Amino acid sequence: MPEHDDPVLRLRVRFAETDQMGIAHHAVYPVWMEAGRVQWLRANGLSYRSIEDDGVSLAVSELEVRFRMPARFDDLVAVHTRLVSARSRRLRFAYRLLRDDDGTLLATGATAHTPTDPEGRAMRLPEDWFRPIAALLEPTF
Amino acid sequence: MPEHDDPVLRLRVRFAETDQMGIAHHAVYPVWMEAGRVQWLRANGLSYRSIEDDGVSLAVSELEVRFRMPARFDDLVAVHTRLVSARSRRLRFAYRLLRDDDGTLLATGATAHTPTDPEGRAMRLPEDWFRPIAALLEPTF
Amino acid sequence: MPEHDDPVLRLRVRFAETDQMGIAHHAVYPVWMEAGRVQWLRANGLSYRSIEDDGVSLAVSELEVRFRMPARFDDLVAVHTRLVSARSRRLRFAYRLLRDDDGTLLATGATAHTPTDPEGRAMRLPEDWFRPIAALLEPTF
Amino acid sequence: MPEHDDPVLRLRVRFAETDQMGIAHHAVYPVWMEAGRVQWLRANGLSYRSIEDDGVSLAVSELEVRFRMPARFDDLVAVHTRLVSARSRRLRFAYRLLRDDDGTLLATGATAHTPTDPEGRAMRLPEDWFRPIAALLEPTF
Numbered sequence A, B, C, D: 001m002p003e004h005d006d007p008v009l010r011l012r013v014r015f016a017e018t019d020q021m022g023i024a025h026h027a028v029y030p031v032w033m034e035a036g037r038v039q040w041l042r043a044n045g046l047s048y049r050s051i052e053d054d055g056v057s058l059a060v061s062e063l064e065v066r067f068r069m070p071a072r073f074d075d076l077v078a079v080h081t082r083l084v085s086a087r088s089r090r091l092r093f094a095y096r097l098l099r100d101d102d103g104t105l106l107a108t109g110a111t112a113h114t115p116t117d118p119e120g121r122a123m124r125l126p127e128d129w130f131r132p133i134a135a136l137l138e139p140t141f
Helices: A026-043 A048-053 A127-134 B026-043 B048-053 B127-134 C026-043 C048-053 C127-134 D026-043 D048-053 D127-134
Strands: A009-012 A057-067 A076-087 A090-099 A105-116 B009-012 B057-067 B076-087 B090-099 B105-116 C009-012 C057-067 C076-087 C090-099 C105-116 D009-012 D057-067 D076-087 D090-099 D105-116
Touching: A009 A026, A009 C026, A026 A048, A026 A057, A026 A076, A026 A090, A026 A105, A026 B026, A026 B057, A026 C009, A048 A057, A057 B026, A076 A127, B009 B026, B009 D026, B026 B048, B026 B057, B026 B076, B026 B090, B026 B105, B026 D009, B048 B057, B076 B127, C009 C026, C026 C048, C026 C057, C026 C076, C026 C090, C026 C105, C026 D026, C026 D057, C048 C057, C057 D026, C076 C127, D009 D026, D026 D048, D026 D057, D026 D076, D026 D090, D026 D105, D048 D057, D076 D127
Parallel strands: none
Antiparallel strands: A009 A076, A057 A105, A057 B057, A076 A090, A090 A105, B009 B076, B057 B105, B076 B090, B090 B105, C009 C076, C057 C105, C057 D057, C076 C090, C090 C105, D009 D076, D057 D105, D076 D090, D090 D105
């Protein structure tokens, strides 16, 4: 499937992302979740870059990750993203991260986001962005 | 206060830790919390490096952060760590991150940890480490 | 081209990789170069993970990057890797990083590597790895 | 010595900065050099944050690191910074990174910088910043 159509991000664990325990460091997962969210938006016809260019950021207000199994260097990881709640002042996403070759569940996660203006003040997500995003709501996996 | 005695880690927000929103990226907070935990152990006479040298890792099984106010480049951030639950197979820590100059609360967080052996298998925390750690339990701030 | 056959790594600039100048932070380029090197080895039938599993690391001894044009969030970056010198005790790689959509040269780079054993001591690269790697030598682009 | 007066940055190697070789990953050194540069400016009465607030960035155009000895988790690393060349359109810094407890040289490095405006265009460093910076020129260690 071409990248633009695939809502699931597939990424290789980078060597720089490992730690001395020999596994991907836990602080890398929020970075993967973010990249997964951007890819999911793209596959749904929405560009997070364009949202930012319009002067709107989706600032992270809450972050949660549960780690099940470690990811290792060079593993192919599939990041599944889902929008679970959409209000003009708060969006919530949920994530499932799987090892791609055998489907092992590596981690689940969630983020909450507050739309903010370039000065960092909370704002309503403009209608032109809110409508197409809210249409993607998928409360249950 | 000399570094070895101060349970509170103070760190400067690095330029590399900012993102294009002009604030510290949210994935940096778990890194700060980890560094705060290591410093808190040190101030309490415990070296996380020695724990690792003994073949025990405190693998992160859960991570949670709530972001209140953004941290900016060069801000001095104080990371307060507290052990809130201690069992031989699970430890839980809580964190408060404050802007040091005016005491603004930037974020709160929590982590849960599973003691693991060098092969990554869950294990009981050896008594020699469990006892001194459990003695630091401080269930309420 | 399927990933396993393509010696050029294509990656999206992650939001976490930007800084408050609004561009990819310069310390991310060595990470991209490393990922490019791993992909180039894979496309040439060599797994860096297997090299590591054999107890050999290619520790970086020198790093050099020249930045021409900034990379921005969500840009697709193509990392071209080339092995420019191969001795059993030192490998040298060169890199060209291009913006994929218009071919703009973003940066050039180079790394030198010392094969090391699990204790971090310099060693000769074992023949079984040295021979296939040296066969990939491509002293000029 | 209070932080504001010490041109040498001292930092602890973070767990997140290690990789599966059990040492600090090489891409962390440019981050440390950057933090060292900011501290060196501060100790010399100059705030990099204020430079940025004035709409001037010192974009990195060249980066070079030579790695001598690995840094390990929890090592205290001293970053020595020196300005080796100062022209209004290019600054060059050199770095020495030492393990603080025994003075072992871990790495040496260098960066070149181009003053840029908020749109990323190269510019002359304004006189009000150029003069005090150039006064710190120290061509030989």
